[in-house]
Amino acid sequence: MAADPRTPxxxxxxxxxxxxxxxGRVATYGQIAALAGKPRGxxxxxxxLYALPVDSSLPWHRVVNHRGAISQRAESDAAEEQQLLLExxxxxxxxxxxxxxxxxxxxxxx
DNA sequence: AAACTGACTAATA
DNA sequence: CTATTAGCCAGTT
Numbered sequence: 001m002a003a004d005p006r007t008p009x010x011x012x013x014x015x016x017x018x019x020x021x022x023x024g025r026v027a028t029y030g031q032i033a034a035l036a037g038k039p040r041g042x043x044x045x046x047x048x049l050y051a052l053p054v055d056s057s058l059p060w061h062r063v064v065n066h067r068g069a070i071s072q073r074a075e076s077d078a079a080e081e082q083q084l085l086l087e088x089x090x091x092x093x094x095x096x097x098x099x100x101x102x103x104x105x106x107x108x109x110x
Numbered sequence: 111a112a113a114c115t116g117a118c119t120a121a122t123a
Numbered sequence: 124c125t126a127t128t129a130g131c132c133a134g135t136t
Binding site: 028029030033040041042043044045046047048049050052060063064065066070071072073074078079082 | 115116117118119120
Binding site: 051 | 132133
């Protein structure tokens with residue numbers, strides 16, 4: 001099974017980037033991976049969030065795939081909840097469930 | 111140590 | 124935009 005996120009590992013960097021996403025913004029898995037120093041570790045980002053406990057204070061719902069859509073997990077209701085959280089932050093979700101990355105994509109500031 | 115798994119992305123059609 | 128194929132990294136077994 002998945003290791004606890006409290007366990008020191010490569011995921012630590014990923015969690016740090018996710019926490020950096022400001023309110024009302026979203027970031028792609030690849031973006032988080034790149035910021036964490038793993039330009040090809042997009043899958044690891046998803047895997048890290050998969051192991052993330054519900055009591056985590058990380059804004060995991062601000063992490064979407066490269067199309068701005070919410071990736072569906074084994075438990076389908078999680079994706080639905082994620083969309084609600086994003087809408088609550090003022091994001092407009094398209095009919096296909098994609099956010100407007102042109103507008104909401106987070107760009108880390110220098 | 112090797113194989114399997116997976117909230118992904120890029121390339122191609 | 125979608126569908127399919129291949130490559131990638133780290134964790135689990």
